[in-house]
Amino acid sequence: MSRPYEGARIDNAANPHHQWGYFHGPIPNNNPDYMPNSQRETVGGKKGRTPVKVAELQDETDIPDNPRVKLSKLNTYVCDVVVDGDDMCGKTFGQQPALRRHIRQKHPGAIDPVDDRSNLDDSESIPGNNALKLWIRSGGWRRAGYVHEPGRGSHKMNKMCDTIEAYAAANPEFAAQYGTKFHRDPVPVMSTPSKRRKSAATYNSDNDKSNKSKSPSPPDGSASKRPRVSSKVPDTDKSKVAAARKSSRVTKPIKKGKTTA
Ligand SMILES: [Zn+2]
Known part of the structure; x- marks a missing residue:
């Protein structure tokens, strides 16, 4: 029987990947204050903030001080750019172009600007999916801190967590080693505070409070x-x-x- 969430290929999955970059967060923003000059200009009486185009970020006369990092085409569909301490952004998208557009606009100094419409190849998607499996299996996704709580996240993350939870439910040995809960599960917890670690627990306890007062x-x-x-x-x-x-x-x-x- 195959073991889709175990074995060396999962245990050793790299993030960031030497060739493809980040599959998931935390993704550093090496230039948090960077904004292309074109966006600083006054347009129609207002300061910039027109949609940031790839070309504006590729302008070699206007590059940020520090190197930007690469975001793989295989990713979470959640904005995993770090924005506050260790906390990531958390905005969630249904399509890759929307995620890229958001990153260009909100974190222009973080990610290498690419305009790559080519299809995702196995050589990138396989190590990417392995890295996501490892992150989910380890509880990384479940406990990650986000400024905008993504909840069950994108369609991709939701589906992957569903699948691994179903696998854990059917495989007691796996469950004994890695647990049975992999979703972030921002469902209010009404019982005593759970053993969940910091971020998820904080989120749930906030929910508890509001629930009690209501x-x-x-x-x-x-x-x-x-x-x-x-x-x-x-x-x-x-x-x-x-x-x-x-x-x-x-x-x-x-x-x-x-x-x-
Ligand atoms: Zn973001």
């Missing part, structure tokens, strides 16, 4: 003693609100059971 579900039986409904609400509506609360209390554990199953 729906303070009193312990059963205490609702009649401590009415939480505003006195402006007519009596007839109070029971409706209470009923709605009750049903929301009932549905939550079901939801939770679903996600943990």
